[in-house]
Amino acid sequence: MRPFISQMYKKMIEPFIRQHEKSLILNGKILSDCNRLKRTVNRISDAEFSVFSQWGEDGIINWLLSNLPDISPSFIEFGVEDYTEANTRFLLHQNHWKGFVIDGSPRNIARIRGKDFFWRHHLKAESHFINVENINSIIEDGGFAGDLGVLSIDIDGNDYWVWRAIEAVNPAIVIIEYNAVFGDQFAVTVPYERDFERNRGHYSNLYFGASLPALRSLGRQKGYTFIGTTKSGVNAFFVRDDIFSSLRNKISCICSHVSSVRESRNEKGQLSFFSGVDRASVVSRLKLVDVDSSEVTSLIELGDIYSPEWKMGDVRLEHFEL
Numbered sequence: 001m002r003p004f005i006s007q008m009y010k011k012m013i014e015p016f017i018r019q020h021e022k023s024l025i026l027n028g029k030i031l032s033d034c035n036r037l038k039r040t041v042n043r044i045s046d047a048e049f050s051v052f053s054q055w056g057e058d059g060i061i062n063w064l065l066s067n068l069p070d071i072s073p074s075f076i077e078f079g080v081e082d083y084t085e086a087n088t089r090f091l092l093h094q095n096h097w098k099g100f101v102i103d104g105s106p107r108n109i110a111r112i113r114g115k116d117f118f119w120r121h122h123l124k125a126e127s128h129f130i131n132v133e134n135i136n137s138i139i140e141d142g143g144f145a146g147d148l149g150v151l152s153i154d155i156d157g158n159d160y161w162v163w164r165a166i167e168a169v170n171p172a173i174v175i176i177e178y179n180a181v182f183g184d185q186f187a188v189t190v191p192y193e194r195d196f197e198r199n200r201g202h203y204s205n206l207y208f209g210a211s212l213p214a215l216r217s218l219g220r221q222k223g224y225t226f227i228g229t230t231k232s233g234v235n236a237f238f239v240r241d242d243i244f245s246s247l248r249n250k251i252s253c254i255c256s257h258v259s260s261v262r263e264s265r266n267e268k269g270q271l272s273f274f275s276g277v278d279r280a281s282v283v284s285r286l287k288l289v290d291v292d293s294s295e296v297t298s299l300i301e302l303g304d305i306y307s308p309e310w311k312m313g314d315v316r317l318e319h320f321e322l
Contacts, residue, residue, distance in 0.1 A: 025051065029094060035049070035062050036066045041251055043251065047059045055234050056230050056231065057230060057235060060230070064237075069246060072147040072172065073095065073098060074098045074100075075098075075100070075149055077152035078153065079156065081105070082108045086152075088101070089117075092121050097122075097149060102126055104127065124142055126142065132165040133194065140168050146170065147170050148169040149171065150171060150173045154176070156208045157193075157196040157197060157201065159176055159215075160209065163176060164222075172240050175236070176215055177236075178209060178210060178212045180258075180261075181259070181279045182210070183211060183299070184212055185213070186299075187216075187290060187291045188299075191296065204266075204279075205263055206274075210291070212236060216236075224241060227254055228256070229255070231257050231260075232257070233258050264282060281305060
């Protein structure tokens with residue numbers, strides 16, 4: 001498309017995009033009011049709704065904030081792409097929180113900085129390829145060290161290792177993507193590689209991140225209580241132990257959900273739509289680290305992925321009487 005046609009198209013379409021986003025935010029405010037009326041939930045996924053989030057995280061965050069006291073009105077999210085779809089953007093619009101978003105692509109960051117919400121709100125956007133060695137300095141140099149409301153981690157690779165390394169902030173709520181393909185039985189993660197990229201890790205697009213048990217183990221070490229996942233079986237939620245008591249009588253079942261995502265690919269890069277345990281078979285011989293023993297292993301060494309004991313989610317992990 002020629003440049004002048006592209007600019008003309010942009011001027012024509014942008015008012016419609018802005019109006020659409022205003023409608024989304026208005027609907028989100030209505031849903032927020034409804035969510036606040038839910039004094040208790042069976043599981044946190046009952047509070048889901050999406051305005052800008054991909055899997056219902058907007059609603060869960062909104063419900064948590066209505067029940068947790070004295071949360072710092074600030075967030076950090078990395079792995080946001082161009083911030084069109086993100087876990088914290090509704091917080092920016094609805095709650096006017098201060099935020100810091102990070103992505104590995106300078107082009108994505110340039111697009112974020114070109115949006116009107118960037119100057120309307122207190123938002124910082126920077127391009128960094130995040131790893132264990134640089135995450136704390138990025139946060140400190142960005143002016144976000146200390147207490148934080150929400151930390152959202154989604155880098156499709158070293159998620160476990162990066163969360164383990166973070167010391168610069170003390171978030172009240174942590175949202176982190178887990179890999180349900182690794183099952184619900186073993187605390188494993190991909191080995192740390194400073195330059196790990198999901199699309200290079202394995203052609204299947206299924207070799208990344210950490211299992212839910214690995215993240216639960218890390219959460220306990222860092223002083224966080226696991227409170228459940230999205231219905232999609234993608235993101236796990238944690239709340240800092242010192243404020244978790246505010247939720248103890250408000251969530252009856254702390255559970256994970258079966259992953260419904262079918263994003264596997266074949267060797268040609270085409271979607272193969274594997275689901276369930278068939279996804280695990282594709283990556284069953286690839287190296288993993290058992291986070292409790294630090295030993296290198298693999299799914300095939302850990303057990304029979306087709307056995308009845310192997311689970312991909314929907315496991316009741318805790319239960320509290322209301």
